Amino acid sequence: xxxxxxxxxxxxxxxxxxxxxxxxxxxxxxxxxxxxxxxxxxxxxxxxxxxxxxxxxxxxxxxxxxxxxxxxxxxxxxxxxxxxxxxxxxxxxxxxxxxxxxxxxxxxxxxxxxxxxxxxxxxxxxxxxxxxxxxxxxxxxxxxxxxxxxxxxxxxxxxxxxxxxxxxxxxxxxxxxxxxxxxxxxxxxxxxxxxxxxxxxxxxxxxxxxxxxxxxxxxxxxxxxxxxxxxxxxxxxxxxxxxxxxxxxxxxxxxxxxxxxxxxxxxxxxxxxxxxxxxxxxxxxxxxxxxxxxxxxxxxxxxxxxxxxxxxxxxxxxxxxxxxxxxxxx
Amino acid sequence: xxxxxxxxxxxxxxxxxxxxxxxxxxxxxxxxxxxxxxxxxxxxxxxxxxxxxxxxxxxxxxxxxxxxxxxxxxxxxxxxxxxxxxxxxxxxxxxxxxxxxxxxxxxxxxxxxxxxxxxxxxxxxxxxxxxxxxxxxxxxxxxxxxxxxxxxxxxxxxxxxxxxxxxxxxxxxxxxxxxxxxxxxxxxxxxxxxxxxxxxxxxxxxxxxxxxxxxxxxxxxxxxxxxxxxxxxxxxxxxxxxxxxxxxxxxxxxxxxxxxxxxxxxxxxxxxxxxxxxxxx
Numbered sequence: 243x244x245x246x247x248x249x250x251x252x253x254x255x256x257x258x259x260x261x262x263x264x265x266x267x268x269x270x271x272x273x274x275x276x277x278x279x280x281x282x283x284x285x286x287x288x289x290x291x292x293x294x295x296x297x298x299x300x301x302x303x304x305x306x307x308x309x310x311x312x313x314x315x316x317x318x319x320x321x322x323x324x325x326x327x328x329x330x331x332x333x334x335x336x337x338x339x340x341x342x343x344x345x346x347x348x349x350x351x352x353x354x355x356x357x358x359x360x361x362x363x364x365x366x367x368x369x370x371x372x373x374x375x376x377x378x379x380x381x382x383x384x385x386x387x388x389x390x391x392x393x394x395x396x397x398x399x400x401x402x403x404x405x406x407x408x409x410x411x412x413x414x415x416x417x418x419x420x421x422x423x424x425x426x427x428x429x430x431x432x433x434x435x436x437x438x439x440x441x442x443x444x445x446x447x448x449x450x451x452x453x454x455x456x457x458x459x460x461x462x463x464x465x466x467x468x469x470x471x472x473x474x475x476x477x478x479x480x481x482x483x484x485x486x487x488x489x490x491x492x493x494x495x496x497x498x499x500x501x502x503x504x505x506x507x508x509x510x511x512x513x514x515x516x517x518x519x520x521x522x523x524x525x526x527x528x529x530x531x532x533x534x535x536x537x538x539x540x541x542x543x544x545x546x547x548x549x550x551x552x553x554x555x556x557x558x559x560x561x562x563x564x565x566x567x568x569x570x571x572x
Numbered sequence: 573x574x575x576x577x578x579x580x581x582x583x584x585x586x587x588x589x590x591x592x593x594x595x596x597x598x599x600x601x602x603x604x605x606x607x608x609x610x611x612x613x614x615x616x617x618x619x620x621x622x623x624x625x626x627x628x629x630x631x632x633x634x635x636x637x638x639x640x641x642x643x644x645x646x647x648x649x650x651x652x653x654x655x656x657x658x659x660x661x662x663x664x665x666x667x668x669x670x671x672x673x674x675x676x677x678x679x680x681x682x683x684x685x686x687x688x689x690x691x692x693x694x695x696x697x698x699x700x701x702x703x704x705x706x707x708x709x710x711x712x713x714x715x716x717x718x719x720x721x722x723x724x725x726x727x728x729x730x731x732x733x734x735x736x737x738x739x740x741x742x743x744x745x746x747x748x749x750x751x752x753x754x755x756x757x758x759x760x761x762x763x764x765x766x767x768x769x770x771x772x773x774x775x776x777x778x779x780x781x782x783x784x785x786x787x788x789x790x791x792x793x794x795x796x797x798x799x800x801x802x803x804x805x806x807x808x809x810x811x812x813x814x815x816x817x818x819x820x821x822x823x824x825x826x827x828x829x830x831x832x833x834x835x836x837x838x839x840x841x842x843x844x845x846x847x848x849x850x851x852x853x
Binding site for chain 1: 581582584585587588589591592593594595596598599600602603605606609610613656657658659660661663664665667668669674675677678680681682683684685687688689690691692693695696698699700719722723726750751752753755756773776777779780781782783786787790807810811814815822825826829832833836837840841844
């Protein structure tokens with residue numbers, strides 16, 4: 243038998259009962275620590291469940307009053323207490339879609355630059371800069387959008403768009419109306435700028451996971467940089483890239499502050515991208531503290547529930563796809 | 573051999589490469605412009621009174637003291653609540669349940685919480701804390717922030733414990749060290765800088781969060797460290813002041829935005845330096 247020694251307390255091997263007691267204490271500590279960590283892990287699950295339940299309970303009054311009409315009508319009238327979520331849902335989807343259409347090609351091209359074209363000594367600084375920018379709070383992008391981007395668009399870009407596309411059949415309705423500055427297009431641009439560092443840094447990580455042998459073999463055959471990207475890197479990383487894009491989309495869908503500043507908060511679906519609109523998160527941020535009446539509050543929580551369900555699905559798909567590429571690499 | 577095929581290939585490559593350079597240029601220029609404007613506007617409003625005076629009524633000078641104090645207070649409480657829970661959960665996943673199904677489920681859910689919309693967290697805390705308490709409060713804001721801290725800490729703790737070499741664990745086990753003591757005295761120590769990095773990143777993440785505070789902590793025009801009452805915070809003040817028509821308020825919003833950005837960048841750089849030295853050694 244050996245001595246049991248821990249933290250200054252020394253129990254000699256000769257004293258059998260003392261020794262058993264000490265061992266028992268250690269075993270008990272082990273069991274307790276195991277139980278505590280396990281319950282903490284379960285708490286994470288509980289957190290997600292709690293969010294779901296709390297939002298569902300909170301939105302019950304609205305959902306029972308309006309039923310399925312809640313997601314198919316677009317009237318939003320606090321006075322008559324008629325609420326429909328179509329306009330914010332549409333706004334959320336359209337702004338995120340436009341943002342991704344802009345940010346994804348940009349992000350992929352920058353990732354291509356960072357992994358294939360950039361000189362070695364410049365890779366780390368640019369990579370770090372992009373990661374730091376991905377961490378900047380969205381309210382910073384929002385305030386910049388409000389004071390810099392919106393006036394700029396109003397003065398220069400939007401009049402030009404209206405003048406250029408005013409007489410083109412389909413596009414004229416997309417760019418109709420006066421240049422407000424704030425509106426769907428501005429919100430989409432801000433979202434795109436905000437998501438860009440995010441998409442870039444994930445795509446770069448995914449591109450970096452391609453085994454160098456594959457790329458070297460392609461270069462050895464005489465492939466150009468573009469051909470290596472197009473026929474080796476992209477096919478190999480397709481799943482991961484889609485996962486990264488979905489992750490960015492999840493961010494864009496739930497983004498609140500960057501959008502709230504510049505969307506204009508109008509509960510109206512307009513065919514024009516220059517018109518003010520609203521998104522789910524902007525509606526909640528703008529109206530929640532001023533909402534009077536249970537039905538109004540409950541409708542806003544129902545909006546939150548819809549947002550949560552949409553982003554949950556998008557993020558789940560994203561994580562699943564990224565998991566698949568991780569498995570292949572590891 | 574047909575030369576035109578080479579020309580086409582070369583042309584495609586030139587176009588793609590040019591697009592890649594162009595995209596990087598535009599991207600970096602755009603982001604540099606945002607930071608440039610922020611620093612320009614922010615520094616022009618920066619003075620000592622920003623840190624010593626309360627948020628002013630419209631039309632008069634003032635500072636951001638109450639907002640800064642509120643932000644720091646709620647951030648500290650959020651970290652104090654969120655870190656232990658996150659660390660313990662991460663410990664379970666990396667040490668005890670590494671090969672159990674529950675760990676992969678928790679990991680999946682945690683990753684979703686990591687990027688869930690923060691405004692939904694605000695609604696959640698509103699439902700479970702503000703409604704039962706009957707009023708907005710600083711503590712509700714802090715709890716909302718801690719819900720955002722937990723997934724960040726879980727993720728980094730797990731990742732960092734996974735990097736601890738198994739030989740260390742085996743060595744501890746071979747001298748008869750109980751598992752809980754091995755984790756606390758060997759694994760934590762080996763992963764310490766990584767875990768601290770995770771906490772710093774969590775601080776960076778919540779110091780700019782606005783959406784979860786809007787209807788939990790609300791805002792307070794006056795100095796208050798009463799956690800049971802509405803509390804002001806930098807992001808919410810920025811939101812309110814930037815959208816106001818008053819020039820003094822807009823100026824303060826820029827200055828507040830600068831303070832947040834500098835703190836976030838500083839935290840991220842320190843966190844990066846910590847993991848950097850760990851990798852080097």
